[in-house]
Amino acid sequence: MKAIVMSDFGGPEVLVPREVDEPIARSGWVIVKVHAAALNWHDVLVRRGQYRSPLPHTPGADGAGVRVDTGEEVVILPSLYWGHRSAAPSPQFQILGDHTAGTYAEYVSVPEECLAPRPAGYSWEQAAALPLVGVTAYRALLTRAGLTSGESLLVIGAGGGVSTMALALSSAVGAQTFVTASTSEKLDKAQRAGAAGGVLHTDDNWPQLAKELSPNGAGFHVVLDPVGLWDRSVQTLRPGGRLVVLGANVAEQVTMNVRPFFFGQYSLFGTTMGGGEDFRDLMDLVSTGRVVPPAIAATYSLADAAAAHTELEAGGAFGKIVLRC
Template sequence: MKAITLNSNYSSKLLLTDVLERALEPGEAKVAIQAAALNHRDEWCRKGLYPNLKDGVVLGSDGSGIVEEVGDGVDLNWVGKEVIINPAINWGEDQKAQGKKFEILGMPRNGTLSEKVIVPADRLKIKPEHLSFEEAAALPLAGLTAFRALFYQGQVKPEDKVLITGFGGGVAQFAFQFALKAGAEVYASSSKTEKLKKATELGAKAVFNYTEEDWTEKAIQKSNGFDLVIDSAVGNTLNNLIDVVKPGGKIVFYGATRGNPTDLTARKVFWNQLKIMGTTMGSDQDFEHMIQFVQENKISPIIDQVFTFDEAEIAFDRMKEGKQLGKIILKL
């Protein structure tokens, strides 16, 4: 079967090739992939920045498809069902944090950028009816991360003032849509004019270009301070976020694309009673609640572009360069 694998012998680090299918083990299901989506995790694998990397592994954490076969001990009624795959495997029993055996589909085990994928059957959820396969494929990793950041860690409430930084990326667009549906007053930041325009069209109360030196002053003027900030950059932008959060407010970050901060205005943190929290993907409970929230509110992911497997390098480069507005989809 055709699949996109990691291969360090190529300049792109990607190889579209034929891989052998294996037999199902008890408790597993085989899904014929109809659409898959890229995440920055896939690019980090390509760059060699992820642990336990191994050539020949099929990349991809996000996918939707049709169950083709199930192993022993799995309900046969799954066969033929249209499903979405939860890529968070072995979270563990503690809702507060993942356990030591936690892993994400797509490295070190084969992922979704393939004609077919084998996963533990308990990772399957029925695809929300209002979503196409492409939209459903866009949802799992980013939607789960956004949901946990906003609801479990951020404890968002109706009428909270929420800032979503880096609008346009996968997690950010879901956090934005989820916050709106939760009744919050939502704001967005980006360095791209077209992304800020899209956020405004979707219902942002105000938007800010974080490359402007006075963006924090503008943000405070427009909002009078935020109750909650959802961020993926950290680095030395953290002090800017500390400046725009209300006393008693929260900053939740799910990535650190700008690295560690070299300086921290610690006095503002303790004096203003701020909470700074990290978050990752989420538990099975988070995934269940996320899917339910998406179904009830008829939320549809923003799709940037759909590429074929043959165009994988172009798709990866688009994500690497930050050009996407929404999720990048791959199909055979």
């Protein structure tokens, strides 16, 4: 079969198309013929060697395709070995494409429990783009922060896959969503996708500007920070608000004043990609038809994975970049 294989860690050029053996059937696992594989920033970190993947290695967390054994059209949850506690993953937890061959291939082998039917009305590209960002945003906003109808949400960094999915899920549950963005173009696209308003986080005083946009200027019930700016994001909360943190691609360390935090009665939630329970709840919500499918920024052939990674790292895309396999 055709697959993308890394023989070394490095830049996009290490993603090389090759012919490799198809996966072998094993108990409890299912072989899926991949129709589309969506890119995530996690894939970039795998490519750079952060997860110490075995070499040679095929990356890729997200995918959608057809079960070889039954012919069912499915999406793949890339959460492996989550464990039995919904509160947190087990020590064995890993993401598909970390140490297990991933979805940048014509076929992939995954645990049967990590499959769900392809949602009605979703293209292959949209279905492939749903699982990782979908379950991540669902766990962050609904499982962890408990976002409900009538509340307000601020999403830091409009344009990324998690951010655009957060907007879709927030709208689906009846919350009002605002965003920050790095460019006016991304801000405009977010508003066309349903955001009630937004500010550029390139402005030094963006926390104050964002807070002024919140209902009655009181601050937001929930702030989702997938980039690592939460020393500033916390300034946009209303008293008693909840800050959800799930990424650090902008900053890995923050310094905060403790007194304003506890006087504000704020809650801070750390989260990451969810497990099977989050996935099932996400798919139940998607099945209602209220969740807008993921925005697709660009589609590449499997052989052009290096070019797709180059576009992803450039940071200009609004929505997901997808490989057709």
